[in-house]
Amino acid sequence: MLGFTIFTVKKHERALLLRDGDFAGLFGPGKHRVFTGLDDVTLERFSLGKPDAPARFEHELADYFVAHEPALLAREFVQVVLGETEVGLRHEDGVLVEILPPSTRQLFWRGLREQRVDVVDLSADARLPAELLAKLHSVALRPRAVRGLDGVLLVQVPEFHAGVLTLDGQMQALLPAGVHGFWRFNRQVSVSTVDLRAQIAEVNGQEILTRDKVGLRLNLSAVWHFTDVQRALARMPKPADHVYRELQFGLRAAVGEQNLDALLENKAAIDGAVLAQVRERLAESGVALDSVGVKDIILPGEMKTILAQVVEAEKSAQANVIRRREETAATRSLLNTAKVMEGNPVALRMKELETLERVAERIDKISVVGGLDQVLNGLVTLRQPG
Structure with missing residues (x-):
C-alpha cells in the first residue's frame, strides 16, 4: 500500500533509514516524513547522549560512506585512518578517552561531544611523550580510565631502585626512580626493577664434612650489592641465586679443609676464607660481596655427648691440679x-x-x-x- 511514514529523531540520536535493506538516508534530530511506497522501510537508531554510549560507528555501511558519501561523512563523522606506525589519541570535549592502535580504520559520530584525534608516530621513540605520560598517569588513577591502555606500559620505579628496560629482547639503559611509559604497539617491551641497596643472602642448613670426617650443619649470612646492574644481568639470569650458590661452594671448601677442633676454636677463619673465595669468584660480575658471617655450627647428637665428656674430663683434671x-x-x-x-x-x-x-x-x-x-x-x- 502506497503511503508515507513519519518518525521523530531525538536531539541525542541519529537515524539510519534502510529501504529494502539498502541505504536510503541518514537523519538528524527532528520530525521526518518519508515516502515508503511499496518498499520495506526500516529505521536504525543510534544514541549519542549516554555517557557510556559508544561514539564509534560500527556498521556494514561504514566503508560505503567513506567511498561514496563524502558530504555525509564530513557532516556526521570524524574519520580516523592510521598507518602501521601511528597511534591515535581520541579526545572528547578535550579529554583523552581512548588510545587507538596502529592501522585503525574507524568512524566516530559528531554530535553532542567534540571529537578530536591526535596522531603520534611510533617509529620515532618507544617512550611516551612527557605530556602524554603525565596525563595517562593521572588518568589511570581515576575510576574511569582511558580505553586502550593495554597498548602502553606504565611503570613506576621505586626509590633506591633501578628499572631494567628491555625492547625486543635487547636490554636498554637503566631507568631512574620515577614514572615511565612506553608504547607496546609493534614491539615487545618490559621493565623489571632491581634493588640497589645492600641485600642479604641466607645460606641455611648446609650439611658438610670436616677434614676429620665429622658431619656439621652450618648457617651462614652474607651481605652483597650490585656494582653494575647491566653487567650482572648480562652474565647471570638471577644474580641473587648465583651469589647463593657461590656462598654454598665457598662454605663447603672452607669447612672441608679444616678439622673440627680448629673450626670450633676459630669460627672467624671460616668467614675470612669464604669471603676471600667468593669475592674472587664474583670479580667483574657486576655484584660485590660486603661481608660474610657463620651464624651457627650445629653438631650431631653423638658428637655433642662426646665433646661434653671431653670438657667434663678437662675441667675435672684442672680441678685436681x-x-x-x-x-x-x-x-x-x-x-x-x-x-x-x-x-x-x-x-x-x-x-x-x-x-x-x-x-x-x-x-x-x-x-x-x-x-x-x-x-x-x-x-x-x-x-x-x-
Whole structure:
C-alpha cells in the first residue's frame, strides 16, 4: 500500500533509514516524513547522549560512506585512518578517552561531544611523550580510565631502585626512580626493577664434612650489592641465586679443609676464607660481596655427648691440679712454721695459745686443775655439754 511514514529523531540520536535493506538516508534530530511506497522501510537508531554510549560507528555501511558519501561523512563523522606506525589519541570535549592502535580504520559520530584525534608516530621513540605520560598517569588513577591502555606500559620505579628496560629482547639503559611509559604497539617491551641497596643472602642448613670426617650443619649470612646492574644481568639470569650458590661452594671448601677442633676454636677463619673465595669468584660480575658471617655450627647428637665428656674430663683434671697445688702450698706453709717454732720458744708458746683459743671457741665449759701451766702441759679437762 502506497503511503508515507513519519518518525521523530531525538536531539541525542541519529537515524539510519534502510529501504529494502539498502541505504536510503541518514537523519538528524527532528520530525521526518518519508515516502515508503511499496518498499520495506526500516529505521536504525543510534544514541549519542549516554555517557557510556559508544561514539564509534560500527556498521556494514561504514566503508560505503567513506567511498561514496563524502558530504555525509564530513557532516556526521570524524574519520580516523592510521598507518602501521601511528597511534591515535581520541579526545572528547578535550579529554583523552581512548588510545587507538596502529592501522585503525574507524568512524566516530559528531554530535553532542567534540571529537578530536591526535596522531603520534611510533617509529620515532618507544617512550611516551612527557605530556602524554603525565596525563595517562593521572588518568589511570581515576575510576574511569582511558580505553586502550593495554597498548602502553606504565611503570613506576621505586626509590633506591633501578628499572631494567628491555625492547625486543635487547636490554636498554637503566631507568631512574620515577614514572615511565612506553608504547607496546609493534614491539615487545618490559621493565623489571632491581634493588640497589645492600641485600642479604641466607645460606641455611648446609650439611658438610670436616677434614676429620665429622658431619656439621652450618648457617651462614652474607651481605652483597650490585656494582653494575647491566653487567650482572648480562652474565647471570638471577644474580641473587648465583651469589647463593657461590656462598654454598665457598662454605663447603672452607669447612672441608679444616678439622673440627680448629673450626670450633676459630669460627672467624671460616668467614675470612669464604669471603676471600667468593669475592674472587664474583670479580667483574657486576655484584660485590660486603661481608660474610657463620651464624651457627650445629653438631650431631653423638658428637655433642662426646665433646661434653671431653670438657667434663678437662675441667675435672684442672680441678685436681688446683687442689694438689693448694695442698702442696699448705704443707709447705706448715713446714715453714715448724722450722720457725723449733728454734724460738716464744713463737711456740704463742702458737700454743692460738691453738687453745681456737679450742675454747668450740666448747661450752673448761675445767682447769693446777693453774695455767698445767693447761699448757696437757692437764686440761674439756667438758662438753651433755
